[in-house]
Structures are given as structure tokens and as C-alpha cells.
Amino acid sequence: MSREGLTVTHRRYVPYSHAHYAGNLVDGAYGLAMFGDVATEVCVVGDGDEGLFASYSDVQFKAPVRAGDVVEATAVVTRVGSRSRTIDFTLRVVCRGRPDRGESAAEVLAEPITATTATGTVVVPPKS
Template identity: 55%
Template sequence: MNVVHQRYVASSDAHYAGNLVDGAFSLKLFGDAGTHLAIATDGHESLFVGYSSVEFLAPVRGGDVIEVEARLASRGNRSRTVDFELRIICRSLDETGRAKVLAEPIVATRARGTGVVPAGA
């Protein structure tokens, strides 16, 4: 099972030179998608306990349009291993608002983490 969220990255989300967005932006969105996945699979938001890996592969910029995917990788009695991926699907071209839809998405961030469904949930 998987869920996909899409959103526009506002220029106000950029914090660094070159209109770059910080890595924590990706992790926050992974949390939202992971919660959505947990509700869809278990009927509960679950509790996220941590990441076993995180890779920042390409920059995310203000003006981009991104999609975040959370995919259930494995299921224990109460634990759920989730693979996350953030892809840029539209790239900002300049500061005038020009942008283009990408023929192939750019994978910007990948991660794997674990959520736990509380006992009795």
C-alpha cells in the first residue's frame, strides 16, 4: 500500500541562498504522508519512532511542485516499516514565477522509518 501527497513549495519555505529549502522540510512532509498511510492501513495515526536512513539527493527550491510518497515496506505485530520518497515534478526556472513540468521527476530525498501502532488501537 502507498499514499502520495503533492504540493507547491512556496518561496517563503526557502531559507538558504539559491532559494533552497532545508532538509527538515522533506522530513515534515514524510511525517504527514506516514500518518496518512498509518490511518489507511491501521485506522490509527500511529507513533513514529525514527528513521533508519535518510538521503538528501537533490535540492528542493521555492517554486517547485513536489510529491511525497509513503510506501509500506513491511509489517510487524505493531511496527510498520515505511519507505519515503520526495520527488520534484515541476521545477521553478527563475524568480519571475516561470516553471516547467518535468518529463522525469527528480528524486530529492529518500528515507526509511518505523512507526508503531499502540497496543489496543
């Protein structure tokens, strides 16, 4: 079933316990962990196996992720080999906390903010 164009998306609230820096900034590893999760689902859906993440060929941190954000990680299969799959990843901020409006205030962003992009390779077992 593995095919080019297969797309998986996960959304997650970023808890304040993940803020590591001033301004409630979250480290880039948070998004990379989400990329690992969507890559695993790509392998399960496409190949019936969790697969293994082999490498990133590119990672770009484009905008900050903050505690209180809701982020969306999307994986799109762009190349299918006999055992490897090339995947393009995008992490977007779709909601953002608004502490300036109140302790628990937040808003859905009219335009999602692209926070991180990457290209990676996963491998799956050979077909038996």
C-alpha cells in the same frame, strides 16, 4: 487492513517563504515533514489510528529542493509487524520554477528529480 505495499502520495507546492539559503534552497526538514504527513495517512488508512513516528534508519539527501518546486512525497509500507510498520519514503521534484524565463514561469519536469529518500518506522496501538 495494514499490509505491505500500501502506498500513499502527497503533492505540495513549496512556497518561497520556506527558502532559507542562497538560490532559494529549502532545508531538508521540509521533505522530512512531508514524510511525517504521508506516514500518518499510512497509519490511518492501514490501522485506523494516526500512529507515532518512531525513527528513521536511513535518510539520504540526493538533490536540492527549491522554493517554487512542486514536490511529491510517497510512502510505501515494506514490513508489517504486530505494532510497527517499516516504510520507505521518496521525495521527488515534479515541477520547478523557471525564474530565468519570467517571474512566475515554471515547468513540469519530463523526469522527476529524486531529492530525498528515507526508511522509517511507525508504531500503532495494539489491536484490542
